[in-house]
Amino acid sequence: MAALYEGYTLCGLVPAQNLSHSGIQGIEQERDSDHVVVTDSTRSVTLYKVSDQKPLGSWTVKQGQSLVCSAVFNSQTKEYVAVSDNRVIRIWKEEDILLDKAFKATVSSDVWRVHCVHGGEPVVLFQRGAVRLLDSLLSAPQQPIEEILVQEEAIRWSTNIVAETQQFVIFTTEQKGDHFLYLQRLNPNTLQRYRLEREEPGLGPLSFSASYRDKHIHLLYLYPNGHVYQSVVSVRGLGTEEGTQALPLPRSLLLSLPVGEGLLEAASAMVLDEAHVAVVGVPHPSAGAGKDFLCIWNTNFQTLQAGKEMAGKIYGQLWCYSNKLFIPHGKTLSVIPFVCPKSSLASALGKLKQAKTEESKAPASVPSWNNILHGEKAQPSRTVETRKTRMSRKTQSTPSLTTDQVLELIKTAPVEDVEKEVEGLLSRSDIQDLQPSVGQLVSVLVSRSLTDPAFYTPSTLAQLVHTQCLCHSVCPDLVLLALEKKDYFLCQLCLQFFPDIPEAVTCACLKAFISMPDTDAEKASLDPDSVSFMETLISRERGQVGLQNGFSPTSYDEDRSDALSGGGDVIKTGAEDKKTTTAPSELICPMGLHKAVLLNEVLQTAYSDNFLLPHLKDLSSQHVVLFLQYLQFLYLKYSQDAFPQMHGLRSPSLTQIMDWVCLVLDAHFTVLVMTPEAKGLLLNLHSFVKSQVRLVSELGKIEGSLQELNKMKVNKDVGQYSIEIIELF
Amino acid sequence: MGEFKVHRVRFFDYMPSAIRAMAFNRQSERLAVARADGAVEIFNFSDNYFQEKVIPGQDSRAVEALCWVDQRLFSGGLNGEITEYDLENLKPRYTVAAYGGPIWTISSNNQGTMLALGCEDGTVKMFEVLAEKVQFQRNFDRQKGRIISLSWHPSGTLIAAGMMDMIRVFDAETGHATHRLLVERGVGASKSREVVVWSVAFLSDHTIISGDSAGKVQIWDGVTGTLLRTHLVTKWDVLALSVSQDQSSLVAGTSEGTVIQFQLISSTVGQQDKEWVRTRTFKNHSHDVRALAHTETAVVSGGMDTQLVVRPLLDKVEKNTQESSLRKIVFPHRSLVCCAKKAGLLLFQFPEHLELWRLGESEGHGKPGDSLTVKTKPEKLIQLKRKGEDHICCSALSPCGGWMAYSTVSSVRLYRLQYNNNNIGITKVSRLPKDLCSVHQLCFSSDSSKLFASSSHSSVIVVALNQQECTYLHTLKPKSSSRQPVHLLFASEDGKWLATANTDCEIHIYNLDKLKLHCTVPVYSSYPTAIAIHPLTSNLVVVHADQQIFEYSLEKKEYTEWSRKLQKLGLHSLWLERDTPVTHITFNSRNPAHIILHDMFMFCIIDQSLPLPEAKTLLYNQMTLRSVPEPERIRHSHAFKICKNFQHLLCVRLLEDHSLVVVERPLLDIMSQLPAPVRQKKFAT
Helix, strand or coil: CCEECCCEEEEECCCCCCCCCCCEEEEEECCCCCEEEEEECCCEEEEEECCCCEEEEEEECCCCCCECCCCEEECCCCEEEEEECCCEEEEEECCCCCHHHCEEEECCCCEEEEECCCCCCCEEEECCCCEEEHHHHHHCCCCCCCCCCCCCCEEEEEEEEEECCEEEEEEEEEECCEEEEEEEEECCCEEEEEEECCCCCCCCCCEEEEEEECCEEEEEEECCCCEEEEEEEECCCCCCCCCCCCEEECCEEEEECCCCCCCCCCCEEEECCCCEEEEECCCCCCCCCCCCEEEEEECCCCEEEEEEECCCCECCCCEEECCEEEEEECCEEEEEEEECCCCCHHHHCHHHHHCCCCCCCCCCCCCCHHHHHCCCCCCCCCCCCCHHHHHHHHHHHCCCCCHHHHHHHHHHCCHHHHHHHHHHHHHHCCHHHHHHHHHHHHHHHHHHHHHCCCCCCHHHHHHHHHCCCCCCCCCCCHHHHHHHCCCHHHHHHHHHHCCCCCHHHHHHHHHHHHHCCHHHHHHCCCCHHHHHHHHHHHHHHHHHHHHHHCCCHHHHHHHHHHHHHCCCCCCCCCCCCHHHCCCCCCCCCCCCHHHHHHHHHHHCCCCCHHHHHHHHCCCCHHHHHHHHHHHHHHHHHHHCCCCCCCCCCCCCCHHHHHHHHHHHHHHHHHHHHHCCCHHHHHHHHHHHHHHHHHHHHHHHHHHHHHHHHHHHCCCCCCCCEEEEEEEEC | CEEEEEEEECCCCCCCCCEEEEEEECCCCEEEEEECCCCEEEEECCCCCEEEEEECCECCECEEEEEEECCEEEEEECCCEEEEEECCCCEEEEEEECCCCCEEEEEECCCCCEEEEEECCCCEEEEEECCCCEEEEEECCCCCCCCCEEEECCCCCEEEEECECEEEEEECCCCCEEEEEECCCCCHHHHHCCCEEEEEEECCCCEEEEEECCCEEEEEECCCCEEEEEEECCCCCEEEEEECCCCCEEEEEECCCEEEEEEEEECCCCCCCEEEEEEEEEECCCCCEEEEEECCCEEEEEECCCCEEEEECCCCCCCCCHHHCCEEECCCCCCCEEEECCCCEEEEECCCEEEEEECCEECCCCCCCCEECEEECCEEEEEEECCCCECCCEEEECCCCCEEEEECCCCEEEEEEEEECCEEEEEECCCCCCCCCCCCEEEECCCCCEEEEECHHHCEEEEEECCCCEEEEEEECCCCCCCCCEEEEEECCCCCEEEEEECCCCEEEEECCCCEEEEEECCCCCCEEEEEECCCCCEEEEEECCCCEEEEECCCCEECHHHHHHHHHCCCHHHHHCCCCCCEEEECCCCCCEEEEECCCCEEEEECCCCCCCCCCCCCCHHHHHHCCHHHHHHHCCCEEEECCCCCEEEEEECCCCCEEEEECCHHHHHHHCCCCCCCCCCCC
C-alpha cells in the first residue's frame, strides 16, 4: 500500500507578498535522482543535493533580468539551459560561476519553456506554439519561428515525454474558455490538436499531468470541482495530417475527490504510477474542510492510500522525481519520500481499514470486507505503539540491516542468516512501518524458495504471515509453496489470516488435506486452539460411544470396518488408522485429529459458490465421500443438544458446515448416486437437509406471526387528553 | 352492554417520590418505607402488601433511616432529629434532637431497649427507649469522619459502624472502639476518593458484612478483625444490605439497580465449613437500590426509581402461586384524584399543591374506537399551593365543584369556589370549627351541604356548610374501641348514609338523619380498599385487599343475595390473582345493576344481572365477545366486563352525563422524568 514517509525541508521559500505564488518556477531533475535544480520565480537557479538538504551551487541573472522558465539540465552535455527575458537562451556548466559570462543566444520569438527529459535533448517551446530542438535552434538563433496558435490562444501548461524513441512535447492552451491539447511529435514532426470536453461552465483545469505507458500517453487533469479526468492518446495512431482542426478528446472520470466547501483553488494532481495519483490542495475526506493535505489515491479502487497534512499555505504545485514528492508549502519546500507498491485489492482497500482500532490481536493491515462495508469511519491512522516496538526502538542503535539490505540478502544468503536477519528486522521496527516491505520480503522469500529447492524458511514465513500484514494477492505463490513443502502449519495460518484466498487454492488445500496420510498430518504442529477444539469434539465422542454401548470403542470400530470392507475400501484413505473408516450415522470422526483441524480451516475460509464449484468437481469420489462423512460427523456433533459452548476457539459454524455439504453434493451428486457406499451417507444428509428445511420453515412461521404481532401493537400516540368512544360487550 | 364516551386524561403529572429507607417488622409483617419527600408508608405484608398507612412528609424532614422497636417506628434524618411516629394518628408523635449533626443511620438492639444513631460529627449516640419517649444515654468514642451505617451484634454487646474508609467495632458497654477494619478504596481514579461504607451487617457468629462505595461486598471476621472475602459486585456503589432472619442469606443493593443475593452454603457438597457464596442477581430497578429488606420469603427493594419491588425467593415459596409472583408497587393504594361529577372537574392532589382542572368537551358522535375532536380543551383552573411545612395528606372536592378542602397533619383548609363565566373566585373559609384540625380523610355530602372529616379514634366530624360559614354539627363515634384511623369515607347519594372503613378492617355505617351509628358490617380479615353505597338500593359494596367483593344491605343489615351467590361460587382465579387493589367504586345511575370499579391496570363493570363467571370461563372475554355475532354474545357474556384499554389508572369516575373519566399515568412517563440512571452523587461521597 502506498505510504508517505516523514518529509524534510529542502530549502526556504520567499513567497509573493500575498502568498499567491510560492516563489518557485520549477524543479528539474539534475544528474541523478538525488540532485535537483530549483528555479525561483525571479532570477536565480540553485542546485541541491536532496539527501543532504544542501545547495551545491547557485546562479543568478543580473538585476533587472528575469528567468521565464525553470532551468533544465542537459545530461548529455552536462549543461544547464535557461531562458531570460523571454528571448535570451543561456547555457552554462556547473563550474561557471557567473551567469553573465556564460553562453547566450537571442532568438526571434518569445520562448514559453525549455524542456529536457533525462538523457534526452532539450526542446524549446515558443509562446506561439512552435517547437524546436535546442541544437537546431542554436544553429540559427534568428531563424523565423512560425505561429501555431491563433490570436487569443495562450499556452497554460506544457511537458515533454519520451515514448520509446519518440520525443513528444505536450502542451495545453486556452482560448476563450475552451481548452485544447497539442501533441507535438518531433522527428518526424507532427502536431495533433485535441479539444478538451467542457466541464461545468467557468471551470478550467487546475493542473495537468502526463505519463506514458503501454504505447499510450495518459493525460490526467484536475478540475476545481474535484473531478480528476484521464484521457488516453495512442502514440501510434497519430495522424500524419496536420492538426488544424481539433479532435474531441475522450475522457474518463478517474476520481471524484471530496472538495469540501467551495471549489478548489490551488490544487494539483500528479500521476505516480498506473494506479496512484498524488493530490495536493484537496481536503482529506475524514479531516474536515482544510485543504492543506497531500494525499495519495488509488485510482483503481478509488481509495485513499495515504495522507499527510502540510503546514502553511499550499500553492498547488507538486513535482515528483524518483519516489520523492517536492511540494512547496508555507515558507518551505519539502521533500516527501513515498512508496507505491503494486496494489492488490486487499491492500488497496487499505487506509480505511487501518483506521480501525484493533481490539486484541496484533495490528492487522489487511482489510476485511466486513469492516469496509459496515462503515468503519476513516480516521487518520495512528500507529499503535506496543511496548515491544518501543523496546525495539531503544535497541535500534545497534547496527542492523535495512529492509533493502535484507531483501538483497534473501536472494543469496543461507537459510540461517536469512532467518536471523528477517527476524531481527521484524523485531526492530513497528509492524505498521514495515507493512509495505512485509509483502516484498515474502515474495522474495517465496521466489527464492521456488527456484532453490533446498531453501525454505518455515518459521520466518510463519512469522511474516502472523504479522497479518499479508494477503494472498501480495504473495500468490505462498500457499501453494507451503503445500508443496508440506508445511501444514503455514497453510493453516494462511487460511486463517488471508482474506482473499482464491477458490482454486482453497480447493487445492482441501484436496491436499484430504489425501494426505494421517501420519503426515499428525507430525505437523498446528494452532493449539483449533486442535483443542477438535480434541474436545472427538474425546466426547469416544466417551459417549463407550458409555452408550457398553463395550470398548476399538472393538466397535473393528466391527464396523469389517462390515464395511465388504463394500470395498473406497473410503479407506489412511489404512494405518482404523478410525478413519467410517461409521455411518455414528459419531465417530472419520479422520485423524490434525487432518480434521486442517479441514476445519478450509471450512472457515471465505468463498463464492460459483467459483468454488468447478474446482470442487476435481475431487475424486473417494475423497468426496470421506469429506462428506467428516461433514456429517461435524453436523451430528453440532446438532447434539449438549454441544459444548466453545466461544473462544476458532471453529466452523453450523451454517458453514451445511453450506459445504450442499456444495459438495452439488458438485458430485451424480457420482455419489452411482456409488453404492455413499447411499447411507446420502440418506443421512438428506434427512439433515430436511430437518434444516423444517427448521427454517418453522422460523419463517414464527417470523410471520411476530410481524403480525408487531403490526397489531402499533398504538396511536395518545396526547395529554382525548375523548374516545369505547364499547363494552 | 353499551358505549361509553371516555375522557382520557393524561395531564395529571403525578410523580412518586424516591424510596430512601426501609424497615421490616417481622412480628407484625409490616414494612415501613421512607420516601425522599419525608413521607413514611406502612405496607401490610400479611394482607396482599396493602399500603395501609401513609404519614405525609414535611419539608424539613428528610428521613435517612427507619427503625422498628417492637411496634414503634423511629426515624432519623439529615435534620439531626429522631422522630417517633404516631401510627394511630398518622403523624409524628415527637421529635428529639440528637445534637450530632445529620443522622445517617439508626439501629436498635435486639432487646428493643436501645437506639444507636450514627451522626455526621463522628459519634455513635445511644438513646434509651422508654415507654413514651427516647432519652439520650451517652456518646461512644468520637471518631474522625461521619458514621454512615450501624449494626448491632444480636447479643447487644457490640456495634459495628461503617465510616469513611473503615469499619469500627464498638463495645456497647464501654463505648470504646475495639476493632478498626480498614476498607480498601476503589482502583483507578477512585483511588483518591474516600470509600464510604454504606451498609454493615453484624451477624451472630461475629461475621461482619459490609457494602461500600467501591462496589464491594466484604466479609470480615469480627473477632479478629480480618478480611475474609471480597466480592466485587458492581462498578458503582453497594448502597444497602439486608440479612435474612436465620442469617443464611444476604442481599446487597447496588447503584446499578441490581440486587445480589449471597448465601451461606458449603462450597462442596457434604462439607461442614460454609461460606458466603454469591448466588443470584435480580435486576428489577433501573436506578439506585437505596433500601432493602430480606423477609422470610422475599427480597423487598426500593430506590430512586420509586417502585417498591417484592421479589419472592423461589426456593422459599411454593411455585406458581400468587405468593411466588413478582410484585411492583408503583401507585399509592388510595385515590389522589377527586372528581366533581356534576361539574366535570378534577382535583389532583400533590404533596405540595392541588390542581383543579375542568374537562374538555367533544364535538359530534363517533363509533366505538373513534377519537372525537376536542372542541374545548381541558383547562387548569386553579393551582393551589399548600401553606406550612407539612405535606398534603388528603383533599376533597364537592360534587357540585363549589367547595374544595385539603388537610395536612396539622390543619384543615376549606375553600369556596365560585365560577362566573370564565372567572373563578376562590375564597378561604376562615373560621373552621376547632375540632377540625387533624384529619385523615375528607368527604363532601352529595348535595355539598356537609363536610365529613375522619379524626382520631375512628371518629368522624360532621360540619355543615352554607354560603358564608361552616358550623360544627356532630362527631360520629363507633361503638368499638378502635384507635385506628379511618382511611375510607363514603357519603351516599341520597344523603342518608355515611360509611367509614378503618385500618382495623371495621366498616361502620352511620345514619346521617339521626346522626348515629346505624350498623357495623361484619369484620372481614382483609382491608377494605374501596367502599360505596348504591344510590338506589342502599347496598354497601366493599372490595378488600384480597380482591374479595361483598355487597351488604344496609336496610336488612345482612349480605345480599348476590353477595352470597358470589361467595358461594367464589371469584374467578384470574380476578384474585390481580396484584393491585381496587381503589374506587361507583355506580351507573342508568343501570342500577352496574358496579364500576378499577385498579391500576383495568376497570371493570360488574353487571349483577348477568351470570357470574365460573372457574373455567374466560374472565377477560371482551375480545371474544367482540368477535362473535350479536346473538351469540349472551351465551359468552358474564358479569365481569373488564376493560384494559387504559392502563396505569389513577382514577375512573362516571360523570353525571354518563361519560367516563379515566386518569392515566403511564409508567413510561414517570420513568422519563427520573434522572439518568447513573450513580447518584450524594453528600459525603
